[in-house]
Amino acid sequence: MSFMYEFKNVFGTDVKTVWKRFYKGCMVFKAMMEGKDTASVKMPVRLQIEVTDRCNFDCIMCNRGARDTINRTLNSDINKDDFLPIAETINPFYITLNGLGEPLLNKEIGAIIAVCRERNITTNMPCNLSLAKVLNTQIVQCPPNIITFSVHGASKEVFNTISRNAQFDACMAALRDFMAHRNKKQTEVRILCALQAKNLLEYKNMYALLKDLNLLDDFYLLPVYDYGFDADESRRIIPTDEEKETAIEQIEKDISLCTDEKEKLFYFRWKTTIGQIKQNSAAIEKKSGKPCLIPWYSTYIAANGNVMPCCYLTDEYYVMGNVLQQSFDQIWNNSQYRNFRKMLRENRKDLHGCNYCYMDDSSRIKKYGFLFRNISMWKS
Ligand SMILES: C[S@@+](CC[C@H](N)C(=O)[O-])C[C@H]1O[C@@H](n2cnc3c(N)ncnc32)[C@H](O)[C@@H]1O
Numbered sequence: 285m286s287f288m289y290e291f292k293n294v295f296g297t298d299v300k301t302v303w304k305r306f307y308k309g310c311m312v313f314k315a316m317m318e319g320k321d322t323a324s325v326k327m328p329v330r331l332q333i334e335v336t337d338r339c340n341f342d343c344i345m346c347n348r349g350a351r352d353t354i355n356r357t358l359n360s361d362i363n364k365d366d367f368l369p370i371a372e373t374i375n376p377f378y379i380t381l382n383g384l385g386e387p388l389l390n391k392e393i394g395a396i397i398a399v400c401r402e403r404n405i406t407t408n409m410p411c412n413l414s415l416a417k418v419l420n421t422q423i424v425q426c427p428p429n430i431i432t433f434s435v436h437g438a439s440k441e442v443f444n445t446i447s448r449n450a451q452f453d454a455c456m457a458a459l460r461d462f463m464a465h466r467n468k469k470q471t472e473v474r475i476l477c478a479l480q481a482k483n484l485l486e487y488k489n490m491y492a493l494l495k496d497l498n499l500l501d502d503f504y505l506l507p508v509y510d511y512g513f514d515a516d517e518s519r520r521i522i523p524t525d526e527e528k529e530t531a532i533e534q535i536e537k538d539i540s541l542c543t544d545e546k547e548k549l550f551y552f553r554w555k556t557t558i559g560q561i562k563q564n565s566a567a568i569e570k571k572s573g574k575p576c577l578i579p580w581y582s583t584y585i586a587a588n589g590n591v592m593p594c595c596y597l598t599d600e601y602y603v604m605g606n607v608l609q610q611s612f613d614q615i616w617n618n619s620q621y622r623n624f625r626k627m628l629r630e631n632r633k634d635l636h637g638c639n640y641c642y643m644d645d646s647s648r649i650k651k652y653g654f655l656f657r658n659i660s661m662w663k664s
């Protein structure tokens with residue numbers, strides 16, 4: 285994507301919007317660097333909103349059923365009439381339309397994306413390829429700027445083993461249909477795969493699928509995140525050391541036989557990512573002393589309206605307020621949010637969820653902090 289494409293996505297196209305966003309961006313950035321308990325009154329530049337917490341799949345690595353507190357009903361939707369005032373109040377540059385649910389199940393998803401398009405808000409929507417009808421009518425007509433399809437296996441067996449309740453053939457047909465009819469200027473398609481025990485050896489199939497769909501450059505391979513649930517063998521997501529070694533050996537053999545440079549690189553990336561899969565306790569070294577700037581520029585809203593500082597805290601230990609009961613501008617700098625930012629800045633090690641999170645914004649603060657060194661509360 286070109287610089288102009290990215291610029292228009294973030295700042296819009298008309299002079300008034302560009303100026304307003306530039307001003308908001310500067311204010312939010314200043315507040316991030318200052319690190320005070322109160323964030324910019326201009327509110328966040330980014331929003332992640334769980335348009336539904338319902339799902340029709342049961343992926344073995346997903347944590348949607350494991351929320352610790354408050355809401356375990358998982359049957360809420362954000363409808364267009366709820367969404368509109370939220371989008372107008374926050375007026376972010378960027379919205380991610382998902383949380384712990386499947387966005388295609390929201391009956392008003394097309395209308396929600398249209399609200400964002402009308403306001404020049406860039407959208408990214410991960411989804412699971414179910415509901416071909418919604419995808420290839422509503423979504424293809426008014427797509428998000430980025431649509432990320434979750435594909436954890438490129439063969440029927442592996443796909444259906446990881447995404448329980450999924451129909452591989454129907455999902456692939458929906459994907460091909462979408463690729464054939466999407467407007468390339470309107471939407472960028474990405475494929476995301478969480479690498480885990482059950483798809484370690486899926487690299488050849490995945491390469492073939494992506495090549496066929498011309499999506500090799502739009503593939504995101506991530507090591508599975510281990511939430512540490514007890515699971516039987518059929519739901520085990522962390523490979524044994526032996527499984528990893530065997531897979532790596534096989535990939536190395538295939539790399540040595542391969543003549544295509546792009547294919548070699550793909551296999552190499554797969555091999556490297558296997559090395560990044562870690563068991564829960566070893567997954568993330570403590571980043572307790574490190575800064576995280578997310579609660580100064582971004583926010584997360586669950587399908588029941590609860591506001592949380594970020595998408596890693598969806599167990600709802602830290603609920604800042606509820607946008608279905610009060611306006612977001614009353615929540616963004618309320619006492620809960622201010623206390624949370626203070627704790628995060630001064631005592632991250634005692635914040636459940638943040639203490640083991642990988643986020644570390646030290647380099648950003650180091651890079652730009654000198655501009656704010658007399659007023660910043662971040663220790664440099
Ligand atoms: C929680 S899902 C919600 C959106 C949609 N239902 C989907 O699956 O695309 C968002 C993304 O997180 C990924 N995901 C879920 N659990 C994960 C885990 N334990 N590790 C890594 N990625 C995971 C999903 O595959 C998906 O790409």
Ligand code: SF4
Nearest residue numbers: 339341343346385412
């Ligand atoms: S489709 Fe998405 S939300 Fe549903 S179980 Fe799978 S990863 Fe979780």
Ligand code: SF4
Nearest residue numbers: 576594596638641643
């Ligand atoms: S430290 Fe991690 S969990 Fe805590 S606010 Fe930052 S990104 Fe979220």
